[in-house]
Amino acid sequence: MRGVEIPEIRNIPLFEGMEDESFDLMLKSSYFQRFPPQVQLITEGDPPDFLHIVVDGAVELFAHSNNRETTLAILRPVATFILAAVLKDAVYLMSARTLEPSHVLMIPSENIRAAMVRDHRFSRQIVIELANCYRGVVRAQKSLKLRTGVERLANFLIRIDARGAGDGKVRLLEDKKKLAGLLGMTPENLSRAFGTLKKYGVEVDGNDITLTNLEDLKGLAKPNPLIDDRSI
Amino acid sequence: MRGVEIPEIRNIPLFEGMEDESFDLMLKSSYFQRFPPQVQLITEGDPPDFLHIVVDGAVELFAHSNNRETTLAILRPVATFILAAVLKDAVYLMSARTLEPSHVLMIPSENIRAAMVRDHRFSRQIVIELANCYRGVVRAQKSLKLRTGVERLANFLIRIDARGAGDGKVRLLEDKKKLAGLLGMTPENLSRAFGTLKKYGVEVDGNDITLTNLEDLKGLAKPNPLIDDRSI
DNA sequence: CGACGATTTGAATAGGATCAATGGGAGTGG
DNA sequence: CCACTCCCATTGATCCTATTCAAATCGTCG
Numbered sequence: 074m075r076g077v078e079i080p081e082i083r084n085i086p087l088f089e090g091m092e093d094e095s096f097d098l099m100l101k102s103s104y105f106q107r108f109p110p111q112v113q114l115i116t117e118g119d120p121p122d123f124l125h126i127v128v129d130g131a132v133e134l135f136a137h138s139n140n141r142e143t144t145l146a147i148l149r150p151v152a153t154f155i156l157a158a159v160l161k162d163a164v165y166l167m168s169a170r171t172l173e174p175s176h177v178l179m180i181p182s183e184n185i186r187a188a189m190v191r192d193h194r195f196s197r198q199i200v201i202e203l204a205n206c207y208r209g210v211v212r213a214q215k216s217l218k219l220r221t222g223v224e225r226l227a228n229f230l231i232r233i234d235a236r237g238a239g240d241g242k243v244r245l246l247e248d249k250k251k252l253a254g255l256l257g258m259t260p261e262n263l264s265r266a267f268g269t270l271k272k273y274g275v276e277v278d279g280n281d282i283t284l285t286n287l288e289d290l291k292g293l294a295k296p297n298p299l300i301d302d303r304s305i
Numbered sequence: 306m307r308g309v310e311i312p313e314i315r316n317i318p319l320f321e322g323m324e325d326e327s328f329d330l331m332l333k334s335s336y337f338q339r340f341p342p343q344v345q346l347i348t349e350g351d352p353p354d355f356l357h358i359v360v361d362g363a364v365e366l367f368a369h370s371n372n373r374e375t376t377l378a379i380l381r382p383v384a385t386f387i388l389a390a391v392l393k394d395a396v397y398l399m400s401a402r403t404l405e406p407s408h409v410l411m412i413p414s415e416n417i418r419a420a421m422v423r424d425h426r427f428s429r430q431i432v433i434e435l436a437n438c439y440r441g442v443v444r445a446q447k448s449l450k451l452r453t454g455v456e457r458l459a460n461f462l463i464r465i466d467a468r469g470a471g472d473g474k475v476r477l478l479e480d481k482k483k484l485a486g487l488l489g490m491t492p493e494n495l496s497r498a499f500g501t502l503k504k505y506g507v508e509v510d511g512n513d514i515t516l517t518n519l520e521d522l523k524g525l526a527k528p529n530p531l532i533d534d535r536s537i
Numbered sequence: 538c539g540a541c542g543a544t545t546t547g548a549a550t551a552g553g554a555t556c557a558a559t560g561g562g563a564g565t566g567g
Numbered sequence: 568c569c570a571c572t573c574c575c576a577t578t579g580a581t582c583c584t585a586t587t588c589a590a591a592t593c594g595t596c597g
Contacts, residue, residue, distance in 0.1 A: 117531055136447050138529045143450040145443070157436040157443075163537055166443050189432075196428065200421075203435050204389040210442040211377070211389075211398050215368050217449060218375040218489060222553070249576065257450060259554060264577050279562095279576095297370045299349055299398055454585070481544070494585060496545055511544095511594095 079105065081128060082178060085151050087202055090194040099188040103180045114169045114177065121158040121165060123179035126151065130175025133251065134167045144254030146209070147172065147247055156203050159185055172247065215300050222258040226266045227294035229256060230275065232301050234284055241284040248280075311337065313360060314410060317383050319434055322426040331420040335412045346401045346409065353390040353397060355411035358383065362407025365483065366399045376486030378441070379404065379479055388435050391417055404479065447532050454490045458498045459526035461488060462507065464533050466516055473516040480512075 082088070082105065088096060105128070108114070114125060117136055125132075127148050134146040134154060145167055148154055158165050159182040171177075189196040216225055229252075234243050245252060253263035267277050273293050274286025284290055298305060314320070314337065320328060337360070340346070346357060349368055357364075359380050366378040366386060377399055380386055390397050391414045403409075421428040448457055461484075466475050477484060485495035499509050505525050506518025516522055530537065 136451065136531070138447065138451040138532060139456075139527050141451050143447070145446060145450075157439040160432055161436045161440070163440070164531070166440055166447070166531055190425065193422065200392055200432060200435070203432070203439065204393045207389040207435065207439040207442065208393070208395070208398055210439065210446060214377060214442060214446050214449070215370065215375070215398070217446070218377075219368065219370040219373050224371075260576070261555080261578085262553060265553090268577090295371050299368070299396070300370060305395055491586060492544075493546085493587085497585090500545090 085126065085128070087126070087151075087153065087198050088195070089198065091188075091192055095188060095192050095195070098191075099180060099184045101184065103178065103184070105176070105178050108171045108175050108177060110171050110173050110175075112171045114171065115155060115165055115167075117165050117168045119165055121155055121162065121182050123181055124153060124159045124185050125155060125169070126153050126178040126180070128176045128178055130177075131172040131247070132169050132175060132177070133172050134169050135254075136167050143257075144251060146213070147251060147255055149246070153202055153206075156199070156206060160199075160203065172251065209303070212300050212303075217257050219300075222256065222262055223266045223269050224294055225256045225258075226263065227270060227273070227275075227290055228296050228301055230270075230282060230284060231287070231290060231294055231296055232303075234287075241287060243282040243284065245280040245282065317358065317360070319358070319383075319385065319430050320427070321430065323420075323424055327420060327424045327427070330423075331412060331416045333416065335410065335416070337408070337410045340403045340407050340409060342403050342405050342407075344403045346403065347387060347397055347399075349397050349400045351397055353387055353394065353414050355413055356385060356391045356417050357387060357401070358385050358410040358412070360408045360410055362409075363404040363478070364401050364407060364409070365404050366401050367486075368399050375489075376483060378445070379483065379487055381478070385434055385438075388431070388438060392431075392435065404483065441535070444532050444535075449489050451532075454488065454494055455498045455501050456526055457488045457490075458495065459502060459505070459507075459522055460528050460533055462502075462514060462516060463519070463522060463526055463528055466519075473519060475514040475516065477512040477514065 082100075083096070091099075104123075108130075114132065115121075127150050129150055132148045132152075132154065133144055134148065135142055135144050154169060155165055155167070157163075162182065185199070189199055216228070220228070230243060234241060237243060247255070249263055250260045253260045256263065258266065267275065270290070270293075273290045274284060275290065276283040276285060314332075315328070323331075336355075340362075346364065347353075359382050361382055364380045364384075364386065365376055366380065367374055367376050386401055387397055387399070389395075394414065417431070421431055448460070452460070462475060466473060469475065479487070481495055482492045485492045488495065490498065499507065502522070502525075505522045506516060507522065508515040508517060
């Protein structure tokens with residue numbers, strides 16, 4: 074596949090500043106593929122053949138142990154996954170499946186490593202991307218260990234409102250089952266958490282949420298930039 | 306400070322393969338310092354001036370929110386910390402304090418970034434180190450979300466036994482309060498968890514633990530290489 | 538000896554999970 | 568268009584895990 078012809082790919086921040094030639098070389102034997110929902114893209118324990126990049130749609134990262142399953146993240150464009158496994162050439166620690174019809178770019182691991190040697194700027198971008206992934210997991214862990222379920226939900230709502238128009242009108246992109254997993258609780262519990270938040274001005278109508286009293290909600294949630302602000 | 310003269314530092318795997326000159330340049334304006342226990346080395350929210358490397362002793366990574374505190378990791382030699390913040394030049398997400406008298410190498414962030422541009426091999430090592438850190442947090446999160454407190458403790462014991470002689474004689478290096486925090490539970494709960502594990506052949510004598518029935522213990526713990534095996 | 542902190546134990550509570558049952562669309566096929 | 572089915576979401580009841588509060592014990596260090 075040749076990449077320079079597809080602006081959707083060429084303009085991904087990760088590739089900013091790469092030479093066209095270098096870029097095209099890297100995209101050799103890559104795939105840019107559409108998947109329907111619920112397709113498992115990778116499986117934990119497998120060795121990494123490709124770096125994956127979600128260009129459109131949504132991908133869930135999850136893991137199993139003891140017959141239990143947990144959602145570790147839900148990725149939306151543009152996001153890479155399993156970068157660490159690719160760089161280390163070590164088996165995946167997580168599995169991934171599409172949640173929606175998705176468009177995924179897959180670049181052979183070997184090409185990534187070669188491009189990093191060839192192209193300093195790209196290497197730098199990869200390092201930044203990996204550092205961002207790391208900080209994302211650290212944030213998630215802080216949230217899990219320092220907050221109750223209700224607090225996590227409240228902060229989640231505040232965060233996506235701020236990322237959107239900030240007018241208190243919020244739309245959940247994933248179904249509540251997945252959201253529950255992401256927030257580290259059961260669906261039943263999420264339902265009750267929404268119930269608890271009613272007193273703080275959270276109105277639920279299916280996947281449309283309205284925050285009518287952001288002050289009160291923040292009073293409960295106690296948002297913390299070192300957990301919630303993804304831009305730092 | 307000059308580094309080539311201190312084998313303890315020169316032989317850190319992270320610096321393997323670096324040119325002496327390059328290495329010495331990097332260690333310019335670095336500090337190799339001893340700290341007593343309970344010294345706070347960095348504070349979350351502060352900008353990163355130095356990459357820190359624990360060469361001797363033990364360092365706890367922890368974080369605050371809502372008046373609550375949680376232990377995120379306990380580092381023992383040789384380990385880096387806050388690497389991601391240094392590479393991104395972004396504020397720390399965690400604080401760090403010494404738990405024991407410790408010897409810490411501190412290298413100016415700027416020097417790290419410069420050395421990465423100058424020295425490919427070093428750059429590669431840094432990337433691997435960062436990827437390892439990432440995978441460490443992912444493992445921790447899987448453990449938290451997929452296991453109960455008792456299971457986490459059981460796996461912890463199995464793991465440190467395997468890392469040691471594997472003869473069932475295990476010594477806890479940290480006090481039980483810290484261990485509890487690390488495992489995501491309260492000290493009271495850890496105490497009860499040890500009580501629960503008695504039936505599985507776990508005998509406790511202060512900080513000396515004996516595992517008399519590894520089979521039973523593993524039956525309960527269900528160890529999983531994708532969580533517990535840090536070498537992959 | 539006395540004080541202090543760490544650890545353990547007990548009792549009460551809270552937070553979250555599980556099990557069960559119901560309501561509510563969306564999609565399917567007649 | 569309607570009946571049917573299926574899955575998601577909600578609600579209730581109950582159970583279990585883990586936290587909190589309180590108290591007792593133990594060991595160490597001055």
